[in-house]
Amino acid sequence: xxxxxxxxxxxSKTGASCLKSSFVLQLFLILNKWYTWSFFITExxxxxxxxxxxxxxxxxxxxxxxxLILLLIMELFRNMLARNGNLMESFAYIAVSVFxxxxxxxxxxxxxxxxxxxxxxxxxxxxxxxxxIALELAFSVVTMIVFLK
Numbered sequence: 001x002x003x004x005x006x007x008x009x010x011x012s013k014t015g016a017s018c019l020k021s022s023f024v025l026q027l028f029l030i031l032n033k034w035y036t037w038s039f040f041i042t043e044x045x046x047x048x049x050x051x052x053x054x055x056x057x058x059x060x061x062x063x064x065x066x067x068l069i070l071l072l073i074m075e076l077f078r079n080m081l082a083r084n085g086n087l088m089e090s091f092a093y094i095a096v097s098v099f100x101x102x103x104x105x106x107x108x109x110x111x112x113x114x115x116x117x118x119x120x121x122x123x124x125x126x127x128x129x130x131x132x133i134a135l136e137l138a139f140s141v142v143t144m145i146v147f148l149k
Contacts, residue, residue, distance in 0.1 A: 020146050021086050025139040029083045032132045036075045039125055043068055043111075046122055054117050064115060071107040074100055082140060091147045094140050101137045108133065 047065055050056050078100035085093025112118065112126045 020089050020143075020149075022139055022143040022146070025086050025136065025143050026083065028132065028136050028139060029079055029086070032136060033076070033079050035129065035132060036072065036079065039129055040068065040072045042125055043122070046119065050117055050119070056116060060116055064111075067107060067110065071104060071111075074107070075104050078104060082136065086143060089147055091144055094144050094147070098137060098140050098144070101133055101140065105130065105133050105137070 044065075047061065047068070051061050078097045081093045081100065082097035084090070085097060108126055108130050111122065112130070115122075
C-alpha cells in the first residue's frame with residue numbers, strides 16, 4: 001500500500017503510518033555520537049601532550065580547550081536535535097541541527113587550520129569529524145526536503 005504522497009505505508013500494532021524518517025541519517029548520528037566522545041578524549045590527550053612538550057602559551061591553550069568543550073556541547077546538542085527531529089519527523093529540529101552543524105563545522109575548521117600547533121593525529125581525527133559533519137548535513141537537508149513533501 002502507498003500513502004497519498006506515494007510512499008510506502010508501514011503497519012504497526014497501533015495502525016498504519018507513512019514513515020519519512022531517514023535510516024541513513026539515524027545511522028550516521030549514532031556513529032557520530034560515539035565518534036564525538038572518542039574525538040573529545042583524544043583531543044584532550046593531544047592538548048595535554050602539546051601543553052607539556054611544545055611551547056604553547058597558557059592563554060592560547062586555555063582558549064583552545066574552552067573552544068573544544070564548547071564544540072563538544074554543540075555537537076552533542078546538535079546530534080540530539082537531529083536524532084529526535086528525524087524520529088519525530090520534525091522539520092524545525094533538523095533545521096536547528098543544520099545551523100548547529102554549520103557552527104560545529106567552523107569549529108572543526110579552526111582546529112584544522114588555525115591552531116598554533118596541529119599534529120598529524122589531529123589532522124586525521126579532524127578530517128574524519130569533518131566527513132561525518134558534511135555527510136550528516138547533506139542527509140539532514142535531504143530529510144528536511146522529504147519532510148516538506
